[in-house]
Amino acid sequence: MPQNQHLLDNIAIILLEPKYPENIGSAARAAWNMGISRIIVVAKEYPDHGRMAKLATHNALALIDTMEFHESLADALKPFSQVIGTTARRGRHRLPGNSPREVMKKILPLLPANQIAFLFGPEDRGLTNDDLKYCQLxxxxxxxxxxxxxxxQAVAIHCYEIFHAVVHEQKDITPAPKIATSHEIENMYTYMEDSLSQIDFLQDKSHTYYMRNIRQFFSRIRLESRETNLIRGICRQFLKHES
Amino acid sequence: MPQNQHLLDNIAIILLEPKYPENIGSAARAAWNMGISRIIVVAKEYPDHGRMAKLATHNALALIDTMEFHESLADALKPFSQVIGTTARRGRHRLPGNSPREVMKKILPLLPANQIAFLFGPEDRGLTNDDLKYCQLxxxxxxxxxxxxxxxQAVAIHCYEIFHAVVHEQKDITPAPKIATSHEIENMYTYMEDSLSQIDFLQDKSHTYYMRNIRQFFSRIRLESRETNLIRGICRQFLKHES
Structure with missing residues (x-):
């Protein structure tokens, strides 16, 4: 068992609507090789077991058998405090994002106390802006x-960087505290959205635009649970007062 | 075109007897993504083009079409001055080798003036000791x-590290001079082997053992062409003198 296995256990690989079950198997094999055992698939239908198993090979078969399955991305993400959306450097108008190595530098301090998810989009189109709204990085x-x-291959390279960072660089890190989970954050956004709609700040046309900006703003702050509760409390009080 | 493309052009990926042509296609795609365009396959028969092309996808198809093919590993390696043998950390009694990141630190200074090959063994058994004798690293x-x-995936991770090093770390490097190619080195070993057999230093039983030790010793020195000529000259003179 590798050094710092307990930290690797705080990491999950989430595959969103993968088209080919073989790729789930192949991704599981890469994850297993790097000491990561939590694979989550988000899709409309449970993928074909035989086709997944074929490329997982014998060793990673356990990861396929214990794989989590969700129909909704929001549900799958609930326990995670940081979600890293993986993207190709394709879009011209899209922010380029960090390299996996830079991401790991930001993630390492969070690992001891938080659950972290790496989210991969479908083979053909990658993650949409709507998927990326859940991602802090x-x-x-x-x-x-x-x-x-x-x-x-993208999963393999990420798992390789995760493994490298966790095994070789973790010792110099000051651990960060536990921060809010996706579940808590999304709850806060729901309240916020209701409040901002109520006062007509969010209108049909600008709704998505402003909420995306608000999310981008908050994803730069690492909110703790009690802070999301505080913000939610303010929104609730505000809504009660208005109605 | 990425920065330092001329350095990436000095790198080749060599696949020794790959069992599945699909893996050649998939490796070519990974290489192409990282700016590496030289793929060499060493095998008994030319692999099925259709099966390679299927996984290369449209973009990396050019790499399949211009792929070099050799029946002998020694022939394939002739132009290369450093051959890096990639191995799994499996054998207990085998030296563990460097990580790809450490290898790149050693390779970077050589890149401006030398051809470098990364050698990958067959899917099931990897490189044998006989294959590894050609490798300096x-x-x-x-x-x-x-x-x-x-x-x-192993090809993808290596190409990723190569690309990262060449694009981000090359600027701080003092270039090393041109060193001897595999062709020159192997010629030198042939003369050396003849000489050492002649004086009965190499006998049937100890032959492989001593030659492997001599190779390990020389692979730690980066011989220049003129130095291999010098050693070959000494051996030739010695043989002439003896006979």
Whole structure:
């Protein structure tokens, strides 16, 4: 068992609507090789077990058998305090994001006390802006010419960087406290959205735009649970007062 | 085109007897993504083009079409001055080798003036000791529990480290001079072997053992062409004198 296995256990690989079950198997194999055992698939239907198992090979089969399955991304993300959205460096108008190595520097202090998810989009189109709204960080593997790797290779490179950082760089890190989970954060946003709609700050046309900006703002702050409660409390009180 | 493309052009990925042509395609795609365009396959038969192309995807197809093919590993390696043998951290009695990141630190100074090959063995058994005799360096991807990655993932992680080093770390490097190629080195060993057999230093039983030790010794020195010529000259003179 590798050093710092308890930290690797705080990491999950989430595959959103993967098209080919073989890629889940191949990703599981890469994860297993790097000491990561939590695989979550978000999809409309449970993927074909045989096709997953074929590429997982014998060793990573346990990861397929214990794999979590969700139909909704929001549900899958609930326990996680940081969600890293992995993207190709393709879009011209999209923020480029950090390299996996830079992401790991930001993630390492959080690992002892928080659950962290790396989110991978479907093979053909990657993560949409709507998927990315749940992410506090983005990770883009540096490549030549705006190209993109295949899904399992992108998972392999991320797991490799995670393993490298956790095993070789963790010792110099000052651990950060426990921060709010996606579940708590999303609850806070729901209250906030209701309040801001109530006062007509959010209107049909600007709704998505402003909420995305608010999310971007809050994702730069690492809110603790009690802080999300505080903000939610203010919104609730405000709504009660208005109605 | 990425920065330092001319340095990436000095790197080749060599796949020795890959069992599945799909893995060649997948490896080519990973290489292409990281700006590496030279793929060499060493095998008994030319691999099925359709099966390679399927996983190379459109972009990396050019790499498959311009792929070099050799039946002998020694022939394939001739132009390269450093050959890095990639191994899994499996064998207990085998030297563990460096991580790809450590290997890149050693390789970077050589890149401006030398051709470098990364050698990958077959999916099932990896490189044998006989294959590894051509390698001056070994690279082992750190993994949990002595596991091994699949071929294309191992290629992807190596290409990722190569690209990262060449694009981000090359600027601080003092370039090393041109050193001897595998062709020159192997010629030198042939003369050396003849000489040492002639004086009965190499006998049937100890032959492989001593030659491996001599190779290990010389692979730690970065011989220049003129130095291999000097050693070959001494051996030739010695043989002439003896006979």
């Amino acid at each position: 983005r990770s883009a593997i540096p490549t030549a010419d705006f190209s993109s790797l295949n899904l399992a | 070994r690279s082992a991807i750190p993994t949990a529990d002595f596991s091994s990655l699949n071929l294309a």
